Amino acid sequence: MSGFDYLDLLSLLAPETILVVASLAVLVVDLGFMRAQPLPARWLAGGVVTGLGGLLAILWLVNVQVQANVAEGILVVDALTQLVKTVLVAMLLFTAAISLRATFTEQVGEYFCLLTLATVGMMFMVSSEDVLMIFVALELTSLSLYILTAFNQQNRAPAEAGLKYFLFGGMAAAFTLFGLSLVYGLTEATNLRDIAAQLHGKTLDPLFTVALVMVVMGFGFKIAAVPFHLWAPDAYQGAPTPSAALIASGSKVASFFVFAKVMALGFAGAEGSGAGRQFAPGWVPVLATLSVASMLLGNLAAIAQTSVKRLLAYSAIAHAGYMLLGLLAMSDPARRADGMAALVYYATTYGLTTIGAFGVVGVVERNGGETLEHFAGLSRRSPLAAVCLMVFLLSLAGIPPLAGFFGKFYLFTAAAGAGAGSLGLIWLVILAIAMSAVSLYYYLQVLKRAFVAPLPEGVPPFAASPIESLALGALALAVIVLGALPMLLLGALVEAVKTVGF
């Protein structure tokens, strides 16, 4: 392949470049000029710089149409990746917005820098079809997130959470890398489509099944699917709330997107079957197992939680189980486009909802704590926060007309449709729907505190800061609007998936 034009490359990577520059600018501004200022001013300045960078990146992503495949899949830019990147940057912005009143650290510049770098990592992850590049980007994201988890130096829990996250993550990454090396050994390719071409028409090599399982381990860790979920509750609880929000939203969207690409594009032909009584080895039964385990354990364990952050962590595990249904739908070539669109829609709306939920938790945490008792009487202490919380949690439970409902519906329809009307995966859909019914119980436990429980004596009313209120209100509105008029996002998404040709 001939050398490529670096100017072209720059225009393809402009959003990432803008964000990297913004991440450095935050450091310069904070360390260079704001050191002497009071903490709130520094947070605001950091937020403004990050926000400007993010807005610029979004403007570029939305307005500049490019399509390219550089260096055999190292960098793939098309309508779909641009859309997913837009979502990721939007999530960065919302995360930054709910960080502004934080008091957990004085290293404001470093915080925003890492937040942005994590997002850049996710963006590279999304726009590559080469396993090496995907792994490098995955590590950039992961390392940033490990530090963000342990960012609160005021007590031990965050350090413990960060360490746990790091150790598990490092182990999972090692397994993935080993798995990928086996794949390379078998196929002599790192590009996903080349891998698929090499695998095509062959019987399943035993060594390849080993590689498959190892690759799944790494991604399973990133998406917090059972049995690779053990870090999630501790990390969510120990991490500063905005960091947890980013782990639960952006990181999840990017991981799922790239996971779906690796499985559906790279390991095409090694699907196997997960239809009732027709199991055949391949990645479908592996993911079906993860999905079942995640839905069961996530939903059942969430019932027993008293910390709302832990509850959200277990609910995140459960949602990873639902989202795996999207990947399973993609195992049927006729449903691949549907599955991809459903997965991205679900991950996007889930991410937005989760940031919102963590945002409300953060506000409540600042005014007391984050266990269930602290939510008692929330609807009278802070009506806006309570109403937003209701929207977010009901969307997570899948109540129409909120975005979470349509996301689930689309995902389940795609999964049920896989396999030419044979309803092969309907057993998984039934389990998922049954588990959604279970989930309503624990979400209502939180809402019951917020709306039904009497106002405890002596707790003052409070309000979120204006920027927080704006961000939470915008997120709640987005969840309602995307639920009632899904075409606003789905139209572009389906179009993008079609042009990319899944």
Added chain:
Amino acid sequence: MLAWTIYLSFLGAGLLTLLPRNRAAAARWLALLTALAGLAAAVAGTVQFPGGAGATTLIKTRWIPPLHIQYFLAADGISVTLVLLTGIAAVAGILFSWNIEHRAKEFFAFYLALIGGVYGVFLSFDLFLLFVFYEIAIIPKYFIIAIWGSTRREYGAMKLALYSFVGSAMVLVGMIAAYVVAGHLTGRYTFDLTALAQVHFPAGFQRWAFPLVFVGFGILAGLWPFHTWAPTGHVAAPTAASMLLAGVVMKLGAYGCLRVAMTLFPAGVMMWRTEIAALAVIGIVYGAMVALVQRDFKFVIGYSSVSHMGFVLLGLMTLNQIGLDGAVLQMFSHGILAGLLFAVVGRMVYDRTHTRDLGELETMGLSHALPFAAATFVLAALASMGLPGFSGFVAELQVLIGAWSAFPTAGVCAGIGIVIGVAYLLRAVQRAFFAEGAEKPGKAAAPELPPISWPERLGAGLLLLASLVVGLYPQVLLNLIAPSVTSLLETMRKGGAL
């Protein structure tokens, strides 16, 4: 016009949330005006309704094209009947909640959101849209009961929410499966109910899909043995919510059974018809017998709802014109009468005496203290046990005639249920209002109770009038219902039923 019932209700709910706090009077007037506007829209829509067998399309537009989902509102005679019922019940419910002061604006906002969802279900002809409205109705119910309820309210509310959600989960599975299977069979993916009704689903599929969807909806209709949410939910709920639960929410379930489960899977109906008819009859007799031994006045009415809804389900299973006519009429009639009974028990009696224990009420001589309540209850009870001249008589008679030709044994058993119904209602009337002990001098004199207020009188009058009009001249509704039932039966016959 009919579509405005939905929009007005949600608009009213939205406006209420914008009201300042502590303005209970403004909130209830706004709610009443919204409900009246909804009722007016329902009546105007009924008057404009062209009649005939088919459904009149109100609006049909593409909503989510990748999944072939339409925003498709339409009405046939059955929908119109139930929309009318909802309009009347909504107004009456607000009149009987006139004394709500605690967090009034939230109460009425949840209330109107619930009503909007109910209207939406009755008018949706796209399965997805129907399901959306069906679920919208769940959450307000939970909060209304949990916040403003009485006995074991949080338990009752959670039980109701989870039962409803499990029911709708079953419906959701059936609906996704029907979409996929129909799309694969015909090459045309759609959620359009009229189009899905033309699809001949394979018998093996209908064998499991029909009971899944029917029971899913049936849970909300009080189908025995999935009825247990009903008594606890009704008892825990504040008066207006009991009225709505029994009056319209249970009808949502029955309507879903008819409109979705039975029309989509006619062959499935044939496979399961006897079993479901048996469950319905058990519900009739069991509900009546349990009502006979309750000490709590409200439990009597709660179980009577299970019994009366059994008539609806039995009517549906007869699969003949008169039985189905009766079932739909019974939905209307029970909606009115159960609302009235709950209003007397919850608002007129309990809010004043603060007890619902029949043993304690016995000593109060309420027929002297609250003559209006006593008179209303007697009339409602007579109507409910099937006194000719009221709506209950025409409805249950038709169901019985229909059942007699379809399942004679079931007809006889249901008749026994009616007799027990007379017994428990008379027992309740006698113990709550006309107990002998209290009239004797020397017993505790009737306590000073606040008089019945004008909103209560209005509400009771409205409901009694509705029942009386339909009872004296059933054609007013039957002219709407019968052609639609005929065409539904025709569709089902083509699909393999009968």
